[in-house]
Amino acid sequence: MVEEAAAFKITHVKESRVKQLDPENIVFGSLFTDHMLVADCIDGVWQTPEILPYGDIAYNPALASLHYGQSIFEGMKAFRNVDNEVVMFRPEENFKRFNISAERMCMAQVPEEIFMGGLKEILKLDSAWVPDGEDNSLYLRPFMFASDVYLGVRPSFNYRFMIIMSPAGKYYSTPPKVKIETEYIRAATGGVGYAKCAGNYAASLYPAKLAQEQGYTQLLWTDAQTHTKFEESGTMNVFFVQNGKLLTPKTSTTILKGITRDSLINIARDSGYEVSEQDVYVKDIVEGIKDGSVTEVFGAGTAVVVSPFSGVGFEGDDIPLPAITEKSISSVLKQKLDGIRKGKLEDTHGWVYKV
Amino acid sequence: MVEEAAAFKITHVKESRVKQLDPENIVFGSLFTDHMLVADCIDGVWQTPEILPYGDIAYNPALASLHYGQSIFEGMKAFRNVDNEVVMFRPEENFKRFNISAERMCMAQVPEEIFMGGLKEILKLDSAWVPDGEDNSLYLRPFMFASDVYLGVRPSFNYRFMIIMSPAGKYYSTPPKVKIETEYIRAATGGVGYAKCAGNYAASLYPAKLAQEQGYTQLLWTDAQTHTKFEESGTMNVFFVQNGKLLTPKTSTTILKGITRDSLINIARDSGYEVSEQDVYVKDIVEGIKDGSVTEVFGAGTAVVVSPFSGVGFEGDDIPLPAITEKSISSVLKQKLDGIRKGKLEDTHGWVYKV
Numbered sequence: 001m002v003e004e005a006a007a008f009k010i011t012h013v014k015e016s017r018v019k020q021l022d023p024e025n026i027v028f029g030s031l032f033t034d035h036m037l038v039a040d041c042i043d044g045v046w047q048t049p050e051i052l053p054y055g056d057i058a059y060n061p062a063l064a065s066l067h068y069g070q071s072i073f074e075g076m077k078a079f080r081n082v083d084n085e086v087v088m089f090r091p092e093e094n095f096k097r098f099n100i101s102a103e104r105m106c107m108a109q110v111p112e113e114i115f116m117g118g119l120k121e122i123l124k125l126d127s128a129w130v131p132d133g134e135d136n137s138l139y140l141r142p143f144m145f146a147s148d149v150y151l152g153v154r155p156s157f158n159y160r161f162m163i164i165m166s167p168a169g170k171y172y173s174t175p176p177k178v179k180i181e182t183e184y185i186r187a188a189t190g191g192v193g194y195a196k197c198a199g200n201y202a203a204s205l206y207p208a209k210l211a212q213e214q215g216y217t218q219l220l221w222t223d224a225q226t227h228t229k230f231e232e233s234g235t236m237n238v239f240f241v242q243n244g245k246l247l248t249p250k251t252s253t254t255i256l257k258g259i260t261r262d263s264l265i266n267i268a269r270d271s272g273y274e275v276s277e278q279d280v281y282v283k284d285i286v287e288g289i290k291d292g293s294v295t296e297v298f299g300a301g302t303a304v305v306v307s308p309f310s311g312v313g314f315e316g317d318d319i320p321l322p323a324i325t326e327k328s329i330s331s332v333l334k335q336k337l338d339g340i341r342k343g344k345l346e347d348t349h350g351w352v353y354k355v
Numbered sequence: 356m357v358e359e360a361a362a363f364k365i366t367h368v369k370e371s372r373v374k375q376l377d378p379e380n381i382v383f384g385s386l387f388t389d390h391m392l393v394a395d396c397i398d399g400v401w402q403t404p405e406i407l408p409y410g411d412i413a414y415n416p417a418l419a420s421l422h423y424g425q426s427i428f429e430g431m432k433a434f435r436n437v438d439n440e441v442v443m444f445r446p447e448e449n450f451k452r453f454n455i456s457a458e459r460m461c462m463a464q465v466p467e468e469i470f471m472g473g474l475k476e477i478l479k480l481d482s483a484w485v486p487d488g489e490d491n492s493l494y495l496r497p498f499m500f501a502s503d504v505y506l507g508v509r510p511s512f513n514y515r516f517m518i519i520m521s522p523a524g525k526y527y528s529t530p531p532k533v534k535i536e537t538e539y540i541r542a543a544t545g546g547v548g549y550a551k552c553a554g555n556y557a558a559s560l561y562p563a564k565l566a567q568e569q570g571y572t573q574l575l576w577t578d579a580q581t582h583t584k585f586e587e588s589g590t591m592n593v594f595f596v597q598n599g600k601l602l603t604p605k606t607s608t609t610i611l612k613g614i615t616r617d618s619l620i621n622i623a624r625d626s627g628y629e630v631s632e633q634d635v636y637v638k639d640i641v642e643g644i645k646d647g648s649v650t651e652v653f654g655a656g657t658a659v660v661v662s663p664f665s666g667v668g669f670e671g672d673d674i675p676l677p678a679i680t681e682k683s684i685s686s687v688l689k690q691k692l693d694g695i696r697k698g699k700l701e702d703t704h705g706w707v708y709k710v
Binding site: 028029030032036054055056057058059060061062065066067068069070071073103104105106139141143145149150151152153154155162164166183184185188189190191192197198199200201202203204205206209224225234235 | 383384385387391409410411412413414415416417420421422423424425426428458459460461494496498500504505506507508509510517519521538539540543544545546547552553554555556557558559560561564579580589590
């Protein structure tokens with residue numbers, strides 16, 4: 001694919017707010033960088049993307065996405081590597097997935113020069129916002145929503161694509177204890193589970209709240225049809241270590257095809273671990289934790305990177321997992337992924353994307 | 356429940372735009388009345404609702420509902436009755452369902468004085484917008500969305516409730532031909548099918564588009580588990596007439612509990628028809644249309660009221676339904692419902708609500 005430079009109309013901030021960023025004390029998702037990108041697709045024609053000072057935008061109350069949820073997003077990160085360069089990690093994969101989500105939600109396809117070109121352009125402008133520090137990054141949020149002013153139920157004719165950015169630190173401070181969910185669902189065959197659409201997240205809040213009231217941090221989702229097979233955990237993909245072998249549910253229309261998931265599978269195989277993408281049964285994992293054959297269960301996603309769980313809850317029982325050490329597979333994989341991202345380890349797959 | 360008058364802060368328009376309304380030529384969902392209602396719930400505390408001139412509102416790009424879809428709505432109508440009074444139809448039922456949706460989506464409960472009181476207040480102000488005419492009404496759109504400025508996945512702390520209103524005419528100009536959907540789903544057990552949330556509508560667009568490309572107007576949804584039982588049609592509930600008896604799927608967590616549906620069941624029983632809320636199997640209906648025992652299939656909802664189908668598509672075959680006459684059950688029920696709404700027939704159930 002030829003990557004053409006799109007003409008971006010840029011309006012710079014008068015004064016940067018970057019002094020508001022304290023790398024020692026980052027609260028996720030509430031402080032935003034100086035600029036934002038806005039690109040409108042009007043009746044199928046993409047207009048010149050604008051980069052302008054971050055701030056409020058006025059919308060008609062009949063904005064279609066507020067009523068019918070045609071809204072998708074991606075979550076990505078930019079890092080400062082050992083040479084103090086700003087890098088992204090496999091951004092083309094997010095770009096591809098974004099357009100897969102768009103197709104399922106009947107939305108416009110975003111051109112590469114707007115998505116990828118926009119990320120590069122805005123990251124260059126706000127590069128001072130990419131924080132230093134072990135677990136720190138700049139979280140990138142490309143998103144798109146239906147922008148018709150119309151109350152009929154139909155795909156919008158107009159869409160707005162935006163990129164906003166927010167400094168991020170560590171996600172969970174303590175290892176989460178997760179509940180195996182066997183009543184509520186995140187996704188079902190024939191639905192939109194593989195799309196990163198707004199409605200999937202809203203639907204998950206209530207069962208997550210019930211679990212939190214029961215003392216759990218997050219959910220381990222099971223399949224809608226039988227509730228016997230694992231799908232995801234919270235907003236992450238999930239991995240299991242049984243007898244030293246990595247297991248993870250194979251992707252489907254009900255599971256988001258995680259880029260961290262794919263990276264970890266590759267790194268694990270490169271490191272000599274056996275990895276199997278397969279049906280992973282609740283029964284086998286619960287028994288395995290009890291008999292000691294399952295030693296690790298962890299989530300994997302952009303926000304958390306790798307998040308080992310302290311235990312799982314199943315049918316009212318809490319089943320603790322062994323404590324994680326530096327030698328745990330999840331620790332090894334996380335360190336290797338971090339190493340590649342930050343330029344400490346060789347990037348054999350060509351994953352690191354210099355801005 | 357004691358209905359207290361909430362203090363509404365009202366800002367009137369300088370000049371009404373009601374002359375833009377042409378009752379002979381109404382396009383649904385794109386023209387809005389002079390005023391809108393806005394009420395904010397801040398950290399669980401409802402602020403004084405404001406009624407102000409309809410217009411754009413500024414939002415932060417990190418508005419939670421745009422990213423994670425915490426957004427619900429209701430669809431209601433106000434009519435001009437034979438005595439030229441403005442009436443609503445069973446609005447308390449919409450109010451109850453709104454808060455049921457809110458609970459499932461982890462959103463704030465809206466107080467009766469804001470929802471019901473707000474509808475009355477804004478309808479009084481904009482009563483000139485309630486059009487005359489057989490199929491005309493003023494469509495009322497109460498809706499609520501997460502208004503936190505935050506990118507973390509969690510229930511919002513703040514919500515905005517709004518009411519906007521738009522004149523409505525007839526929905527479908529010709530009887531729709533519907534496709535029995537056996538691959539994609541609208542809802543599944545454990546999900547949010549019974550909530551009137553934004554994401555349900557976005558998810559339905561793609562399969563509806565595929566059906567439209569095959570020459571159908573809308574979908575007849577079947578159950579996610581087996582695809583053998585009917586659930587809804589498009590954004591409506593669905594009824595079948597077999598051997599003179601009315602059948603409709605019983606409500607569940609995957610079916611929206613329609614107020615038109617309930618009204619039609621009551622009117623049908625009042626009129627001496629037998630009605631059964633039950634599992635309705637695809638096989639039985641397809642065979643029934645072919646052998647002539649199934650004579651009518653129709654959708655029921657606020658937007659369409661009663662919408663008889665011209666035929667159904669199943670596994671590539673088009674199966675036509677007999678043409679509807681004035682004696683068809685759907686015609687009789689529609690006329691009775693209209694009659695009650697407009698004050699031509701006695702309102703034995705106390706459904707009509709004078710503003």
